[in-house]
Amino acid sequence: MEEMETTGYRLSVEGKTGEEATIRLAGRLSLDDLEPLMADLQAIPVRLKPRRLSVDLAGVDYLDSAGALVLIELQNRARVLSIPVDLLNVSEKDHGLLSLIDPEVLQRPPLRPEIVQSPILETLGELARRQFRDFQEIMSFVGEIITALVYCLAHPRVVRWADVMFYMKRAGADGLPIVALISLLLGLIMAFMSSLQLKQFGANIYVANLVTIAMVRELGPIMTAIIVAGRSGSAFAAEIGTMIVNDEVNALLTMGFDPTRFLAVPKVLATMVVVPILTVYADLFAILGGLIVGVTGLDLTAFTYIQQTKSSISIFDFVTSLIKAIVFAVLISGIGCQRGFQVRGGAEGVGMSTTSAVVSAIFLIVVFDSAFAIMLYYVRH
Amino acid sequence: MSPSDTEPVIIVENLTARYGDVTILKDVSFEVFRGERFMILGGSGCGKSTLLKHMIGLLKPYAGRVIINGIDICRADEETLQTVRKQIGVLFQADALFGSMSLSQNVALPLTEYTDLPSDLIREIVRMKLGLVDLSGFDNHMPAELSGGMRKRAGLARAMALDPMFLFFDEPWAGLDPVTAAELDILIRSINEGIGTTMVFVTQELASILNLAQRVIMLHKEAKGIIARGTPGELREKSTDSRVLNFFNRHAM
Numbered sequence: 001m002e003e004m005e006t007t008g009y010r011l012s013v014e015g016k017t018g019e020e021a022t023i024r025l026a027g028r029l030s031l032d033d034l035e036p037l038m039a040d041l042q043a044i045p046v047r048l049k050p051r052r053l054s055v056d057l058a059g060v061d062y063l064d065s066a067g068a069l070v071l072i073e074l075q076n077r078a079r080v081l082s083i084p085v086d087l088l089n090v091s092e093k094d095h096g097l098l099s100l101i102d103p104e105v106l107q108r109p110p111l112r113p114e115i116v117q118s119p120i121l122e123t124l125g126e127l128a129r130r131q132f133r134d135f136q137e138i139m140s141f142v143g144e145i146i147t148a149l150v151y152c153l154a155h156p157r158v159v160r161w162a163d164v165m166f167y168m169k170r171a172g173a174d175g176l177p178i179v180a181l182i183s184l185l186l187g188l189i190m191a192f193m194s195s196l197q198l199k200q201f202g203a204n205i206y207v208a209n210l211v212t213i214a215m216v217r218e219l220g221p222i223m224t225a226i227i228v229a230g231r232s233g234s235a236f237a238a239e240i241g242t243m244i245v246n247d248e249v250n251a252l253l254t255m256g257f258d259p260t261r262f263l264a265v266p267k268v269l270a271t272m273v274v275v276p277i278l279t280v281y282a283d284l285f286a287i288l289g290g291l292i293v294g295v296t297g298l299d300l301t302a303f304t305y306i307q308q309t310k311s312s313i314s315i316f317d318f319v320t321s322l323i324k325a326i327v328f329a330v331l332i333s334g335i336g337c338q339r340g341f342q343v344r345g346g347a348e349g350v351g352m353s354t355t356s357a358v359v360s361a362i363f364l365i366v367v368f369d370s371a372f373a374i375m376l377y378y379v380r381h
Numbered sequence: 382m383s384p385s386d387t388e389p390v391i392i393v394e395n396l397t398a399r400y401g402d403v404t405i406l407k408d409v410s411f412e413v414f415r416g417e418r419f420m421i422l423g424g425s426g427c428g429k430s431t432l433l434k435h436m437i438g439l440l441k442p443y444a445g446r447v448i449i450n451g452i453d454i455c456r457a458d459e460e461t462l463q464t465v466r467k468q469i470g471v472l473f474q475a476d477a478l479f480g481s482m483s484l485s486q487n488v489a490l491p492l493t494e495y496t497d498l499p500s501d502l503i504r505e506i507v508r509m510k511l512g513l514v515d516l517s518g519f520d521n522h523m524p525a526e527l528s529g530g531m532r533k534r535a536g537l538a539r540a541m542a543l544d545p546m547f548l549f550f551d552e553p554w555a556g557l558d559p560v561t562a563a564e565l566d567i568l569i570r571s572i573n574e575g576i577g578t579t580m581v582f583v584t585q586e587l588a589s590i591l592n593l594a595q596r597v598i599m600l601h602k603e604a605k606g607i608i609a610r611g612t613p614g615e616l617r618e619k620s621t622d623s624r625v626l627n628f629f630n631r632h633a634m
Binding site for chain 2: 030031032034035038064065066069073093096097099100101102105106108109110111112113114115345346347348
């Protein structure tokens with residue numbers, strides 16, 4: 001290729017200070033040498049201050065738009081110094097290129113100033129306003145989802161049960177292995193750590209109580225909820241968010257479907273069923289983990305361990321733990337769907353909503369768990 | 382025509398494209414000359430976009446080769462491929478502007494990545510490119526704030542950021558109203574004639590084909606290859622193939 005062989009430009013200047021000057025350019029005027037070429041050329045009118053400047057392009061064998069930009073910038077600069085510039089021996093092709101570039105646009109300011117970091121007070125105010133709006137949106141979504149759920153309770157046939165089944169498999173069955181593994185390990189760790197302390201008092205048997213009470217009352221529901229939030233809450237947000245971006249939600253609306261009922265209700269119902277079940281599994285696997293430590297490390301028999309476990313919890317504990325799990329399920333799926341519906345823009349919006357779905361879900365889980373802890377304390381006593 | 386106009390710069394030789402076991406294109410061969418406006422036509426599902434993806438190196442052919450500017454891009458190593466990619470600009474069908482960046486950042490991206498130019502020079506080049514596509518002043522707008530035609534033009538500005546020798550267009554007129562499409566035609570023609578960029582289009586937009594194309598090839602789904610080649614005028618007036626005539630006269634099969 002002839003354009004590949006020659007690289008670089010050659011530049012020579014003729015003429016004395018204050019008189020007519022000629023710049024001879026040859027070779028390649030391209031993006032590759034833009035910086036030195038620009039510096040070389042712009043120095044000439046300043047240095048020579050000629051009455052008239054001619055630029056001879058006879059030797060130029062390649063000119064791209066960056067090269068053309070340099071020539072036009074030279075004319076612009078020279079005009080400021082009131083030096084007329086003539087371009088000589090411009091080939092027909094290069095002339096076409098030069099005529100494409102409008103010298104005026106190089107100076108035209110943007111229609112809108114660049115976005116700069118606003119002052120701290122403004123940022124704070126904006127943040128507060130956004131939080132408030134976010135809260136409003138969540139509240140109105142809570143209203144929507146409750147209306148939709150109540151409507152679906154009254155008209156069970158409008159619920160898309162196939163979707164409910166699908167999400168039950170996704171959020172429940174597919175999540176069981178990881179929930180089981182984490183709770184088993186959690187049970188092992190709790191039993192092991194507590195046994196180190198309880199051994200000193202000869203209270204080995206109370207490891208069973210500790211693991212069971214901690215798991216059933218607190219950790220079972222909360223760990224399960226956090227895992228489901230990470231696995232399924234984020235997936236719900238990403239799914240609905242992408243549907244928003246692709247106009248699929250608008251398509252639902254124009255077909256006369258209520259997106260909340262169509263998209264959110266099956267997910268909420270599915271998680272309401274599977275999270276309590278997963279919680280029971282989590283409890284069982286944690287107790288199994290405790291049992292392993294008890295039998296192998298503490299010389300307890302499996303029978304005594306299980307008897308002790310049974311005596312340490314009441315039906316009340318178990319039922320409240322399931323109620324907690326159901327509440328957490330509504331929080332996770334609700335916030336996941338809500339964040340999905342909030343998506344605006346493109347890929348970036350989906351990413352943000354997914355993150356926010358998980359973070360908000362975990363935050364709400366902890367807040368509601370605290371509320372439950374206090375409430376249940378007063379119910380018990 | 383001067384000699385350089387007949388110099389083939391893109392050569393596709395016996396290209397066979399497959400997705401899994403499904404053959405999309407079989408033994409396709411053609412050449413694109415320097416500075417030409419070349420169009421690949423055909424109905425939906427005939428493999429136009431697949432062919433384009435092979436020509437820009439996004440897909441590897443099952444058999445055959447694609448030579449761009451003397452380099453076989455199917456067998457070139459990553460480093461050589463990188464130099465070829467810098468000579469190629471692609472305008473994707475869905476404009477593919479980065480939604481999280483302003484227009485000037487979109488256009489500046491290849492410049493900041495591939496050159497060591499200082500930021501004020503880059504800003505100047507970006508302004509020039511936006512001016513070329515008639516978007517001067519929109520430096521700090523986000524892609525989402527623009528109309529479809531403006532986004533197409535911004536995508537073109539980004540594709541041209543490094544002054545590529547080749548521009549590839551995937552359905553550039555899809556979703557544009559006739560007036561905007563005609564404006565895009567004028568812009569493309571002026572860039573082609575001014576800068577001399579070799580342009581390859583994949584399209585089924587009849588008006589723009591007749592308006593812009595210098596040479597076309599037409600693909601067909603059943604034939605899995607080229608069923609006609611020539612200027613659009615020749616194909617429309619002189620072709621005896623009913624598939625070609627139906628395409629150009631907008632008849633149902």
